[in-house]
Amino acid sequence: MSSQDWAYFSNYAIYSAMALFTLAFFGHAYETAWAVRTPNAASETEGNLVTKTFDSSRTQKAMRIATAMMILGFIFLLAGVVTRGLSASRVPWGNMYEFSITGALAFTGAYLFALRKYDLRWLGVLVSISALLTLGTAITLLYVPSAPLVPALKSTWLVIHVSAAIISGGVFLLANVIAAAYLYLDNMETKGPRKVWAQRLPELEVLDQLSYRLVAFVFPLWTFSVIAGAIWAESAWGRYWGWDPKETWAFITWVAYAAYLHARVTVGWRGRRAAWLCLIAGSTFLFNYVYVNVWGTGKHTYSGL
Amino acid sequence: MSNETQLPEIGAIALVRYFWRQLTSMRTALVLLLLLALAAIPGSLIPQNAQNPMAVTDYFEEHRTLAIWFERFSLFDVYSSPWFSAIYILLFISLIGCVLPRSFEHLQASRALPPKTPKNLARMEHFQSWPANGDEMEIAKSWLKAKRFRVLESEESIAAEKGYLRETGNLFFHISLILILVGVLIGGLFGVRGSAILSQGERFVNNATSYDTISFGQITSENSLPPFTIKVDKFVAKYNTLTSAPEDYTLYVTTVAEPGATPKQQVVKVNSPLTFGSTRVYLQANGYSPIVTVQDKIGNVTFQGPVPFLPQDANLRSIGAIKVPDGDPQLGFVSSFVPTYERTSDQGAISVFPELLDPKLLFSIWQGDLGLDTGVPQSVYRIDTSNMKQIMLDSLKPGEFLKFSEGTITFEDVVPWVNLQIVSDPGKSYSLIGGIVAILGLLASLFTRRRRIWIRVSAGEVQVAGLAKNGAPGLEIEMSEFVAKLRGI
Numbered sequence: 001m002s003s004q005d006w007a008y009f010s011n012y013a014i015y016s017a018m019a020l021f022t023l024a025f026f027g028h029a030y031e032t033a034w035a036v037r038t039p040n041a042a043s044e045t046e047g048n049l050v051t052k053t054f055d056s057s058r059t060q061k062a063m064r065i066a067t068a069m070m071i072l073g074f075i076f077l078l079a080g081v082v083t084r085g086l087s088a089s090r091v092p093w094g095n096m097y098e099f100s101i102t103g104a105l106a107f108t109g110a111y112l113f114a115l116r117k118y119d120l121r122w123l124g125v126l127v128s129i130s131a132l133l134t135l136g137t138a139i140t141l142l143y144v145p146s147a148p149l150v151p152a153l154k155s156t157w158l159v160i161h162v163s164a165a166i167i168s169g170g171v172f173l174l175a176n177v178i179a180a181a182y183l184y185l186d187n188m189e190t191k192g193p194r195k196v197w198a199q200r201l202p203e204l205e206v207l208d209q210l211s212y213r214l215v216a217f218v219f220p221l222w223t224f225s226v227i228a229g230a231i232w233a234e235s236a237w238g239r240y241w242g243w244d245p246k247e248t249w250a251f252i253t254w255v256a257y258a259a260y261l262h263a264r265v266t267v268g269w270r271g272r273r274a275a276w277l278c279l280i281a282g283s284t285f286l287f288n289y290v291y292v293n294v295w296g297t298g299k300h301t302y303s304g305l
Numbered sequence: 306m307s308n309e310t311q312l313p314e315i316g317a318i319a320l321v322r323y324f325w326r327q328l329t330s331m332r333t334a335l336v337l338l339l340l341l342a343l344a345a346i347p348g349s350l351i352p353q354n355a356q357n358p359m360a361v362t363d364y365f366e367e368h369r370t371l372a373i374w375f376e377r378f379s380l381f382d383v384y385s386s387p388w389f390s391a392i393y394i395l396l397f398i399s400l401i402g403c404v405l406p407r408s409f410e411h412l413q414a415s416r417a418l419p420p421k422t423p424k425n426l427a428r429m430e431h432f433q434s435w436p437a438n439g440d441e442m443e444i445a446k447s448w449l450k451a452k453r454f455r456v457l458e459s460e461e462s463i464a465a466e467k468g469y470l471r472e473t474g475n476l477f478f479h480i481s482l483i484l485i486l487v488g489v490l491i492g493g494l495f496g497v498r499g500s501a502i503l504s505q506g507e508r509f510v511n512n513a514t515s516y517d518t519i520s521f522g523q524i525t526s527e528n529s530l531p532p533f534t535i536k537v538d539k540f541v542a543k544y545n546t547l548t549s550a551p552e553d554y555t556l557y558v559t560t561v562a563e564p565g566a567t568p569k570q571q572v573v574k575v576n577s578p579l580t581f582g583s584t585r586v587y588l589q590a591n592g593y594s595p596i597v598t599v600q601d602k603i604g605n606v607t608f609q610g611p612v613p614f615l616p617q618d619a620n621l622r623s624i625g626a627i628k629v630p631d632g633d634p635q636l637g638f639v640s641s642f643v644p645t646y647e648r649t650s651d652q653g654a655i656s657v658f659p660e661l662l663d664p665k666l667l668f669s670i671w672q673g674d675l676g677l678d679t680g681v682p683q684s685v686y687r688i689d690t691s692n693m694k695q696i697m698l699d700s701l702k703p704g705e706f707l708k709f710s711e712g713t714i715t716f717e718d719v720v721p722w723v724n725l726q727i728v729s730d731p732g733k734s735y736s737l738i739g740g741i742v743a744i745l746g747l748l749a750s751l752f753t754r755r756r757r758i759w760i761r762v763s764a765g766e767v768q769v770a771g772l773a774k775n776g777a778p779g780l781e782i783e784m785s786e787f788v789a790k791l792r793g794i
Contacts, residue, residue, distance in 0.1 A: 147545060151554045155576040220747045227740040236576050238498075238587040238726040240733055241489075243356060243384045248349040255342040259335055266331045284342070292349070298356070 006087035013080030020073030027066025028124035031059035100138035106170030157232035164225035176282035246300035249288035256281035329402030348383030419466035429770035462761035474749025481742035488736030504611035
């Protein structure tokens with residue numbers, strides 16, 4: 001196939017992945033909403049209150065279908081990302097469109113990978129909608145035709161530095177989603193018992209630990225990504241650190257997560273405060289991605305916009 | 306009153322000790338870390354002198370009052386400002402104050418044996434007991450040793466501990482951050498950084514006068530420049546025919562490492578600089594230099610040579626200034642150059658492709674005083690026409706010439722120019738080592754679990770228990786393996 005054909009194939013694969021993530025979203029939304037049973041008023045009334053119960057057996061099927069759609073969507077997205085790379089004969093992260101589709105791949109990949117160990121299917125609604133929004137933004141606003149790299153990007157470090165950044169970003173965002181879920185549920189619990197639909201979500205403590213584990217797991221990779229970037233900058237721009245806006249924000253993200261880890265491990269922060277700090281650190285990453293790529297100046301202007 | 310309470314005198318030493326304790330406390334370090342992140346933000350939003358001095362000048366023109374206030378608070382030089390420096394210096398002092406004592410402690414701990422087995426194991430986590438068989442102590446000892454636990458034996462019990470690597474990694478990580486900072490300092494003190502624009506065919510001799518800009522570290526001088534020369538033989542740029550985006554830059558040079566050495570032909574690319582010892586030469590930017598000859602009315606050459614023009618857009622429409630001070634009156638050509646000429650109704654002459662398909666030099670000729678003797682530094686790409694008068698407008702293709710009232714201008718040819726950045730940073734290898742050690746230390750400290758396991762055999766009963774520090778997971782599995790081994794399951 002010619003490079004043009006690969007590029008077309010890639011676009012179709014991305015559209016298909018979006019359709020599959022939409023199905024996964026509806027599946028998860030359905031099972032989240034309908035897993036709550038309202039019993040026959042006559043038989044199970046306690047006083048005047050109707051006790052709603054949680055029963056996921058009826059929605060098991062929807063849940064399984066939704067997860068299958070997530071996996072299929074991931075496979076199509078993977079195909080889309082790989083063929084995008086083939087169409088330009090290089091790694092598929094040379095501009096912001098490509099970075100976004102690869103980022104969505106890393107994000108859904110991190111979710112599916114974590115699924116093997118933890119039952120995170122309750123997160124499916126959020127994961128599918130985030131992946132869908134990222135891909136939608138990418139294909140409508142950020143799309144640029146497949147093209148070769150500018151000279152500054154022609155380096156092995158592109159593979160090393162950017163892939164490490166993408167994977168770290170995917171995991172940071174997952175940790176963020178979990179920290180946000182923590183804060184939401186924590187807020188709900190202070191007002192009384194959890195609402196029925198939320199009862200199957202994990203204990204607060206589990207969420208707290210999980211977002212910490214994800215950050216602790218990926219922090220060395222982020223450190224590596226920053227240092228690999230510095231090594232690359234030394235060979236391309238003649239200095240390893242120059243306070244370019246993207247470098248500055250990568251540094252801010254690093255310092256913020258370092259503060260988060262210290263707060264947890266040494267000072268003993270847990271729960272609410274830790275979740276907020278995690279969210280702040282994660283938003284510095286997002287800010288770097290959106291603001292610096294689209295409106296920022298400096299040397300990292302490869303968004304193609 | 307004689308029995309007035311005597312307030313304890315707060316001596317200077319006590320005060321210093323108090324501040325030191327505050328500074329090296331973890332909470333202070335946490336606050337300083339967050340402050341450092343906050344302090345780094347304005348530098349990414351406000352233009353910086355170090356990165357983009359032109360943008361700072363523009364900012365001064367657009368927002369005069371605000372800019373003056375920004376300047377008062379060093380907001381155009383955030384990363385070298387007193388307040389930013391104060392934060393990271395305090396942070397590093399706090400870090401050293403925290404890491405040094407911990408290093409000594411750890412050094413002692415790493416030679417020490419684990420503490421004795423607690424009296425009452427039943428109160429510890431992961432406690433189990435069963436009737437003894439007799440050989441449990443031997444099995445436990447060999448199992449723990451095989452798993453590289455550190456072991457303290459007594460008559461009827463063993464205390465074992467593992468995972469010292471966690472603290473070792475943690476300390477190495479923090480010490481390596483200091484090493485990175487030392488590397489940055491060495492670079493600042495002993496480094497040299499400069500740049501020079503060279504048109505194709507020109508030669509660069511590495512001494513201070515050859516540079517367009519150069520800055521020396523605090524303890525470096527001109528004598529430290531290694532005596533190499535670089536001749537720009539050829540520069541080739543390839544562009545995408547659809548998008549005009551650059552696809553490849555290749556610079557061919559002939560270098561001489563020191564006077565008398567054999568010349569070497571070398572290739573420079575954006576990601577592969579030239580290296581002369583600790584000095585490296587980078588290809589940073591490029592553009593076009595029209596070669597022009599200017600003659601006066603009687604035919605004497607008053608100016609000749611390539612003039613670098615500054616690119617303005619992706620298709621390399623460039624602006625430049627040809628200044629002819631050796632003449633009476635002085636002459637100036639306010640010019641623009643387009644590599645592939647096209648005329649549009651709204652923008653005038655534009656370039657539609659960055660390669661030389663239809664090059665054209667467009668200019669207006671001015672006569673009068675160029676203002677070069679005023680001592681005020683001037684841009685090489687612009688002419689101050691305030692004391693000059695325009696005499697005509699025209700354009701030339703390569704090989705063409707134009708006669709005008711004060712003489713002749715000939716557009717001989719056009720060659721590319723390259724901007725070489727020449728950098729010597731003797732501190733960078735320290736920073737690199739620091740970076741590598743930081744990652745290794747981080748991995749060791751985040752993925753090592755520190756835990757203790759105890760076994761006691763007394764009165765015909767085996768008791769085991771374990772303790773995971775920092776609530777690290779995984780001890781349960783290890784304990785069940787241990788128990789299975791002991792019970793021969």
